[in-house]
Structure formats: C-alpha cells, structure tokens
Amino acid sequence: MADLTVELAGVPLRNPLLLASGIWGETGASMAAAYAAGAGGVVTKSIGAEPRSGYPNPTVEPLGPVGLLNAMGLPNPGIDEYPAEIEVARASGAPVIGSIFAAAPREFAALARRMAGTGVVALELNLSCPHAHGYGSEIGSDPRRVERIVRSVVAAVDLPVLAKITPNTADPAGLARAAERGGAHAISAINTVRALGIDVTLARPILAHGLGGLSGPAIKPVGLACVWQIFEAVRIPIVGIGGIASADDALEYLLAGARAVQIGTALSGPGVALFGTIARDLASRLDALGIDRWEEAVGRAHGRPPSSAVQQAPARLRRPSKPRRAP
Amino acid sequence: MTLPSRSIVPISEVVHETPSTVTLRFAWAPAARPGQFVMVWIPGDDELPMSLSYPNGPMGGVTVKAMGATSRAIQTLRPGDRIGIRGPYGRPFDLTPRRVLVVAGGSGAAVLAPAAESARAAGHAVDVALGAVTASELLFRGRFERMGASTEVATDDGSAGRPGFVTPLAERLLEEHPYDAVWTCGPEVMMRRVADLADRHHVPVICSVERQMKCALGLCDACALGPLHVCVDGPVLPWESLRGLEEFGRSFRDPAGRRRAYGSAPP
Numbered sequence: 127m128a129d130l131t132v133e134l135a136g137v138p139l140r141n142p143l144l145l146a147s148g149i150w151g152e153t154g155a156s157m158a159a160a161y162a163a164g165a166g167g168v169v170t171k172s173i174g175a176e177p178r179s180g181y182p183n184p185t186v187e188p189l190g191p192v193g194l195l196n197a198m199g200l201p202n203p204g205i206d207e208y209p210a211e212i213e214v215a216r217a218s219g220a221p222v223i224g225s226i227f228a229a230a231p232r233e234f235a236a237l238a239r240r241m242a243g244t245g246v247v248a249l250e251l252n253l254s255c256p257h258a259h260g261y262g263s264e265i266g267s268d269p270r271r272v273e274r275i276v277r278s279v280v281a282a283v284d285l286p287v288l289a290k291i292t293p294n295t296a297d298p299a300g301l302a303r304a305a306e307r308g309g310a311h312a313i314s315a316i317n318t319v320r321a322l323g324i325d326v327t328l329a330r331p332i333l334a335h336g337l338g339g340l341s342g343p344a345i346k347p348v349g350l351a352c353v354w355q356i357f358e359a360v361r362i363p364i365v366g367i368g369g370i371a372s373a374d375d376a377l378e379y380l381l382a383g384a385r386a387v388q389i390g391t392a393l394s395g396p397g398v399a400l401f402g403t404i405a406r407d408l409a410s411r412l413d414a415l416g417i418d419r420w421e422e423a424v425g426r427a428h429g430r431p432p433s434s435a436v437q438q439a440p441a442r443l444r445r446p447s448k449p450r451r452a453p
Numbered sequence: 454m455t456l457p458s459r460s461i462v463p464i465s466e467v468v469h470e471t472p473s474t475v476t477l478r479f480a481w482a483p484a485a486r487p488g489q490f491v492m493v494w495i496p497g498d499d500e501l502p503m504s505l506s507y508p509n510g511p512m513g514g515v516t517v518k519a520m521g522a523t524s525r526a527i528q529t530l531r532p533g534d535r536i537g538i539r540g541p542y543g544r545p546f547d548l549t550p551r552r553v554l555v556v557a558g559g560s561g562a563a564v565l566a567p568a569a570e571s572a573r574a575a576g577h578a579v580d581v582a583l584g585a586v587t588a589s590e591l592l593f594r595g596r597f598e599r600m601g602a603s604t605e606v607a608t609d610d611g612s613a614g615r616p617g618f619v620t621p622l623a624e625r626l627l628e629e630h631p632y633d634a635v636w637t638c639g640p641e642v643m644m645r646r647v648a649d650l651a652d653r654h655h656v657p658v659i660c661s662v663e664r665q666m667k668c669a670l671g672l673c674d675a676c677a678l679g680p681l682h683v684c685v686d687g688p689v690l691p692w693e694s695l696r697g698l699e700e701f702g703r704s705f706r707d708p709a710g711r712r713r714a715y716g717s718a719p720p
Contacts (some may be wrong), residue, residue, distance in 0.1 A: 150677075
C-alpha cells in the first residue's frame with residue numbers, strides 16, 4: 127500500500143487529508159470525530175479575540191451540484207473559551223491546526239500567542255474570508271499587509287504558520303509570495319470564491335449578509351489553478367483547498383503542487399466518514415499509478431520531476447528556530 | 454452531492470393554535486416524514502429550523518411558539534406573505550412501534566402530532582400525555598383526540614387535567630400499559646426525566662431535539678451536541694445516543710458556539 131504519511135512544515139501527519147476551517151471545527155467533539163473517522167488532522171474554526179455570533183440566517187444557500195454559497199460571518203466562541211474545545215480535540219490524538227483571524231498585525235500576533243498556548247501544532251491565518259468587514263480578504267488582498275501580518279505572527283510564536291490566501295484577487299501567487307517573504311511556513315489555498323445569489327421573486331439577495339463565498343465542486347478548478355500558480359511562485363509547501371470530494375480530486379491537487387489538502391463542503395451528506403473513504407481510495411489509486419509515497423508526487427504535473435524534491439528540501443524551509451512544542 | 458434548495462412560497466393559511474402558537478400552512482410538494490424539519494426564512498428577518506407539524510403535501514405546515522424576536526415576528530405573518538422553505542432535513546420517526554406513548558411538553562406537540570397521526574393511520578395504538586403551562590396553551594389537544602389517540606393532559610397551573618408537570622402522567626401511563634416506544638419532545642430537562650422513567654420500564658425512548666441551527670447541512674457545527682449534529686443525525690434521536698451526553702438537558706450552544714447552561718441565558 128502506498129505511504130500516505132506526510133510532513134507539513136515540520137508537522138508529521140498520518141495522511142494529507144485535513145478538516146477545512148469553518149467545517150465542524152466549532153466544538154472539540156466534532157474535531158475529535160473527524161480525526162477518529164480518518165482525517166490526518168483538523169483545522170479549527172477561525173477564532174477571534176472576542177466571541178462572535180456571526181451573521182443572521184440565511185447563512186447558507188445550497189446550489190445543488192454547483193456547491194454551497196455561505197456567509198457565516200466568522201462565528202466563534204472567542205479565544206477565552208475556545209481552548210477547552212481544542213483540549214477535547216487534542217485528547218483524541220488529532221493534530222490540531224489553530225485558525226485565527228484579526229484585523230491588524232499586532233492583533234494577529236497577540237491572538238497567535240494565545241492560540242499557540244493551547245497546544246496546537248500549527249497556526250493558519252485567515253487572510254481570505256470573502257465577506258467579513260475589516261477581516262479576511264479585505265486585508266488579505268494587499269500583499270504588503272499580508273507580509274506584515276505574517277511577519278508579526280512568525281515573530282510571536284514558535285509554531286509553523288500557514289497563510290490562507292484568497293482567490294478573489296488578480297494575483298493569488300503574489301499574495302503567496304508576500305506570505306513567504308513574511309516568513310510563512312506554508313500556504314493554504316484557497317478560501318471560498320466571492321459569490322452572490324438573488325431570489326428573483328423577492329428581488330433581494332438570499333444570504334442575510336448579501337455577498338458570500340462559494341465552495342464545493344464548482345471551485346475545484348479555481349483552487350487547482352491557484353495552487354498551480356503558487357507552486358511556481360514559492361518554495362514553501364502548499365495546502366490545497368477547494369471542491370475536494372474524492373481521492374482523484376485530492377490527487378489533482380497533489381499533482382498541481384499541494385503537499386496536503388483540506389476537505390469541507392463535501393462532508394455534507396457522507397459526514398466525516400468521507401475522510402476514511404478518501405484515505406482508503408487514495409492509497410489504492412496511488413498504488414495503481416505506481417506512486418509509492420504521496421509526498422513524492424507533489425507538483426508532478428508541472429513536468430519537472432525533481433522540483434518537488436527541491437521544493438520540499440528541509441534546508442529550504444523556513445522553520446522556527448526555537449524548539450517546537452510536541453504535538 | 455445533491456443539496457436540496459430553497460423555495461419561496463406564499464403562506465396559504467395562518468392558524469392561531471394557542472395564545473402563543475401559530476401554524477403557517479403553505480403549498481408543499483416534497484415528500485417529508487414526521488419528525489423532519491425545514492429551515493423557514495422570513496425575508497428581511499432570520500431563518501429558523503422548524504419541525505414540520507404537517508409534513509405531507511399538498512399543504513405543508515409549521516407550528517411556531519413565540520420565543521425570540523423572529524418567532525414573535527412570525528406571529529404577525531398573514532396569508533399571502535412569502536416565506537422561504539429549505540428542506541426537508543434530518544431523520545424522521547421510525548413508525549413501526551405498534552403501541553406508542555407520546556409525551557409532549559408545550560410546543561413539542563408540533564412534531565409529535567404528525568408522527569402520532571401516521572402511527573394511528575397505520576392502525577397502531579397511541580396514548581398521549583400532553584403538558585402545557587395552562588389550559589389554553591395545550592397544543593393540538595383536539596388533533597390528538599380526533600386521530601383516536603387516548604389523550605391525557607397536565608397543566609402547570611392546574612387549569613386543565615392533572616396539575617403540575619406532564620412527567621407524573623407519563624409515569625402512571627408507563628406503569629399501567631406496556632408500550633413498544635415512547636416518543637417525546639419538549640424541554641430537554643423534561644425529556645431526560647421521561648427517558649429515565651421509561652428506562653425503568655425497559656421501553657425505548659425516541660426524542661426530538663432542538664438546537665441552534667445555521668446550515669442544516671451537517672457542516673457548520675452550530676447544532677453540535679456531543680459528537681452528534683442534530684441537523685443530520687437528528688433531530689429525532691434515540692435516547693441511547695443521548696444518554697451519555699453530559700450536555701443533553703444541561704447546556705446548549707449559543708450562536709457563537711459557546712456552551713451555556715440551561716436557565717443561565719435565553720437560547
């Protein structure tokens with residue numbers, strides 16, 4: 127059987143399939159269930175300094191086979207109460223990546239310190255939520271701000287830092303480069319694609335917030351293109367996100383340049399059992415393709431066989447200099 | 454992945470069931486089963502999860518108690534007003550038990566009445582213990598009686614039936630009759646008590662559970678109850694899956710996902 131284990135910015139994972147931020151990650155029991163079902167790790171809901179209820183409903187609009195429109199509005203229990211949930215998730219053995227959002231570099235750094243103190247194995251910076259005023263892609267579309275935020279967080283914590291960037295820009299690769307300059311240890315791409323749905327009879331947007339973000343099958347080609355471009359632009363590893371629902375979807379991201387992937391919307395229906403299904407399918411698909419290890423095929427579709435090895439060479443990784451807390 | 458989508462429908466009829474409860478009827482084509490719920494959108498206001506009190510077409514219906522701002526706004530809707538309906542979602546009641554005790558507290562009768570109706574239509578025996586704060590708030594008492602369910606009531610103020618909570622009524626019925634199942638919906642503290650009583654008589658208990666809901670698609674985690682997601686694993690859940698959950702009957706999650714004890718703040 128092919129080897130699915132992967133090292134992501136120094137964090138060892140049993141497989142490359144991560145629970146995406148915003149999905150199931152509000153409670154510790156849900157994250158533990160995702161890990162028990164076969165995920166390689168989990169990313170928390172994006173946590174802020176204060177509790178937030180999010181937007182009123184409707185916060186989602188199902189769009190059939192296209193996917194899902196949502197504007198949740200960053201609901202989260204806040205960093206004061208959330209560590210209890212991380213504790214529950216970690217007790218299951220799950221590597222937990224703590225997602226955080228803030229408005230400015232100093233706030234990001236302060237929040238990062240607190241999240242780092244919860245025992246997470248890495249941080250993911252939400253620089254890409256497409257519908258929260260003052261947060262996410264509003265600040266994450268500007269490469270200089272991305273670089274400053276990442277730099278302030280990297281300086282504040284001893285953990286690997288993943289910068290989750292937005293596709294809602296002309297140059298996602300430029301954002302990834304900015305994050306790399308700031309010292310990011312990995313890039314997560316993509317967040318949802320800014321989107322809107324209008325009810326014709328009511329002549330008004332369906333989501334309470336109006337604008338939202340699209341996830342699901344329709345954005346897989348968008349995510350792949352971003353990962354493809356980012357792979358050509360940076361040396362740090364990439365976590366591919368967007369429309370992954372099967373082993374072949376994950377393989378596409380792998381070949382485009384992703385070292386790990388995140389799964390979210392596709393869990394609607396099968397639930398977290400999908401992690402186990404995809405992990406099993408992935409192993410047999412890799413076997414059939416003659417690939418012994420998931421890691422060896424990162425970016426292979428770029429047609430430069432040694433590139434993945436070069437790209438992932440440990441010496442080239444910007445790793446934290448200080449010893450890291452055990453996962 | 455096929456996700457059900459939303460339909461915008463005019464309200465056909467508004468029925469004031471009790472001083473605090475109204476039923477909205479609307480054209481309804483999807484086949485839903487008793488126990489399933491829909492997300493009801495009041496355009497310009499909120500969208501709330503509601504069990505279908507009338508799950509069968511061509512006229513569906515939901516029955517809503519005035520609790521928060523939106524459910525109070527719903528009380529003012531009129532025929533012709535348009536609402537959004539998304540669903541049906543969730544797991545329904547298993548209608549195979551042949552002798553059922555229904556224990557309803559307050560607006561819990563909204564989801565139990567259609568389940569009892571289907572059981573009666575299949576020729577099964579249904580006894581009902583119906584509780585409310587006062588006589589005028591006994592929801593669907595006439596509906597239970599019309600379907601041929603033996604119906605006993607309890608009111609907190611003693612204005613009808615047995616004074617006090619519905620649980621002693623349920624306890625007596627459990628002692629007097631052999632049931633295949635207990636179906637219950639109401640405050641979680643009540644359901645916990647009902648389940649404890651039924652346990653003593655070795656009768657399986659099915660609860661219809663209400664939680665904060667946003668996506669209703671098993672994604673957002675707002676309705677997490679232990680490892681369960683009420684929107685997809687429930688809302689109809691066997692007591693065996695709830696028994697071990699420390700949260701059930703004791704705490705809920707607010708819209709930010711914070712755990713709050715029942716009684717500490719309005720849900």
